Amino acid sequence: MKSKKDIANERIRLLVDKGVSEKNPRYVELARKIGMKTRVSMPKDLKFKFCKKCGTPFSADTHRVRINSKKNIVVYECLKCGHKTRFPYVREKHL
Ligand SMILES: [Zn+2]
Numbered sequence: 001m002k003s004k005k006d007i008a009n010e011r012i013r014l015l016v017d018k019g020v021s022e023k024n025p026r027y028v029e030l031a032r033k034i035g036m037k038t039r040v041s042m043p044k045d046l047k048f049k050f051c052k053k054c055g056t057p058f059s060a061d062t063h064r065v066r067i068n069s070k071k072n073i074v075v076y077e078c079l080k081c082g083h084k085t086r087f088p089y090v091r092e093k094h095l
Pocket of ligand 1: 051052053054055056078079080081082083
């Protein structure tokens with residue numbers, strides 16, 4: 001049987017996916033609310049899909065992407081709210 005958390009997780013995933021494909025921050029907002037209500041945290045892989053501050057899904061026309069190869073980070077600058085989200089990136093190793 002599925003627990004409440006499993007159901008919440010599923011819903012969050014569906015909403016974020018929908019928000020990303022439709023570029024609509026509303027779905028992301030809804031997903032966050034469900035997370036808060038049910039005390040389910042956002043799955044790690046979904047955190048890389050939208051702006052933390054305003055919920056705008058990452059895409060080429062809403063965000064500026066910069067790569068800082070010295071520090072090995074990728075910076076997504078949200079063009080809507082100006083928030084900068086930094087992600088560490090791991091260089092693929094070809095040996
Ligand atoms: Zn933003």
